[in-house]
Amino acid sequence: MFEIFTRFADWLVYELMGLSPDTKLGDALHFFVEDVSKIYVLLVVMIYVIALARASLNVERVRDFLAGRHRGVGYVLGSGFGAITPFCSCSSIPVFLGFTSAGIPVGITMSFLLTSPLINEVAVLLLMSLLGWKFTLLYVLVGMAVGILGGVFLDQIRAERWLQSFAQKALERGRQQQSVQSGPVAKLSFNERHQFAKGETWEIFGRVWKWVIIGVGLGAALHGFVPDGWIEAHLGDGQWWSVPAAVALGIPLYSNATGVIPVMESLIVNGLPIGTTLAFCMSTVAASFPEFILLKQVMQWRLLAILFVVLLSAFTLVGWIFNWLTPFI
Amino acid sequence: MKQVKVLGSGCSKCVKTAEIITKVASDLGIEVNVIKETDAEAIMNYGVMSTPAVVVDEQVVYSGSIPAQDAIRGWLS
Numbered sequence: 001m002f003e004i005f006t007r008f009a010d011w012l013v014y015e016l017m018g019l020s021p022d023t024k025l026g027d028a029l030h031f032f033v034e035d036v037s038k039i040y041v042l043l044v045v046m047i048y049v050i051a052l053a054r055a056s057l058n059v060e061r062v063r064d065f066l067a068g069r070h071r072g073v074g075y076v077l078g079s080g081f082g083a084i085t086p087f088c089s090c091s092s093i094p095v096f097l098g099f100t101s102a103g104i105p106v107g108i109t110m111s112f113l114l115t116s117p118l119i120n121e122v123a124v125l126l127l128m129s130l131l132g133w134k135f136t137l138l139y140v141l142v143g144m145a146v147g148i149l150g151g152v153f154l155d156q157i158r159a160e161r162w163l164q165s166f167a168q169k170a171l172e173r174g175r176q177q178q179s180v181q182s183g184p185v186a187k188l189s190f191n192e193r194h195q196f197a198k199g200e201t202w203e204i205f206g207r208v209w210k211w212v213i214i215g216v217g218l219g220a221a222l223h224g225f226v227p228d229g230w231i232e233a234h235l236g237d238g239q240w241w242s243v244p245a246a247v248a249l250g251i252p253l254y255s256n257a258t259g260v261i262p263v264m265e266s267l268i269v270n271g272l273p274i275g276t277t278l279a280f281c282m283s284t285v286a287a288s289f290p291e292f293i294l295l296k297q298v299m300q301w302r303l304l305a306i307l308f309v310v311l312l313s314a315f316t317l318v319g320w321i322f323n324w325l326t327p328f329i
Numbered sequence: 330m331k332q333v334k335v336l337g338s339g340c341s342k343c344v345k346t347a348e349i350i351t352k353v354a355s356d357l358g359i360e361v362n363v364i365k366e367t368d369a370e371a372i373m374n375y376g377v378m379s380t381p382a383v384v385v386d387e388q389v390v391y392s393g394s395i396p397a398q399d400a401i402r403g404w405l406s
Contacts, residue, residue: 098378
């Protein structure tokens with residue numbers, strides 16, 4: 001099914017531009033053209049289809065659904081909705097406060113917010129097409145586990161103590177409220193769904209196309225210019241320090257999942273162990289300073305620091321566990 | 330004069346929303362005062378979770394994306 005993109009790249013790079021597949025440039029460019037064209041087509045088609053299906057899902061409905069749930073289910077549901085609900089990361093703070101003022105525990109809210117950048121339809125789609133369904137499934141499970149366990153931990157240490165005081169008060173008020181008033185669920189006509197999906201496709205594609213270029217470009221550079229076997233020879237055994245090093249390297253690098261997945265593909269193909277790759281990617285996607293600075297509006301420094309340490313340890317653990325498990329998968 | 334607030338933490342969409350509202354108002358010849366509200370607590374107090382959101386004379390009229398020009402005309406007139 002994806003052959004057409006290989007042929008398109010053959011035609012463009014080898015025939016039209018006259019490069020030889022044996023040169024580094026020809027090889028790297030072929031990889032670039034094939035992946036970018038494949039990813040663009042998949043993105044447009046799949047974002048549209050998925051948006052059609054979830055047109056009526058939004059953060060308001062998720063909040064009403066999560067409010068008053070039993071905690072055990074709450075973390076899993078919070079994380080699950082984090083994976084499928086569309087929302088812009090610039091809305092994280094209002095979402096956090098909206099959930100909090102509905103009396104939803106901080107841990108459940110954070111399960112939602114932590115899972116959200118790690119897993120989204122674009123990431124899943126790219127993983128499927130570039131790395132196969134097994135890896136995708138693994139990635140989704142691990143992403144959700146990080147969200148769920150992170151949330152449980154934050155509630156265990158009573159993280160709400162370290163919210164900014166207005167957020168604490170909002171949580172208190174929300175708990176005393178019996179139920180949240182939820183508006184009637186609008187039934188959407190197909191045309192409304194189509195309009196929503198069109199808007200989403202346009203918007204998400206407009207946001208991620210450049211990340212695809214950057215990500216695949218880096219991937220192509222790795223593919224063509226890092227000597228074959230270099231990564232494998234130096235990092236291929238999953239040396240224990242390589243995982244925390246990968247996590248640390250991912251902090252200053254900030255990307256969304258779309259940009260980092262093509263890089264993942266190249267790293268894995270070049271022999272970087274799966275755990276180390278996963279750790280690097282999760283750190284790049286989910287631990288970024290700008291987002292943390294935003295969270296300062298609702299959390300005290302202490303909670304921010306704890307959250308940061310929790311995330312970094314979680315990613316390191318994920319890396320170690322997967323490197324250790326690789327022989328068994 | 331209508332008081333319009335655009336709620337949002339200063340992302341590019343919020344800036345664009347404020348610009349469009351100002352433009353539509355001046356096209357219609359209506360005087361408005363457009364303010365950008367970026368304070369998290371204030372946004373919470375309007376009960377808004379998806380930004381950008383639009384508040385006209387203290388009523389939340391829209392949230393979640395950049396509003397369409399037709400909708401803006403409706404709120405202003």
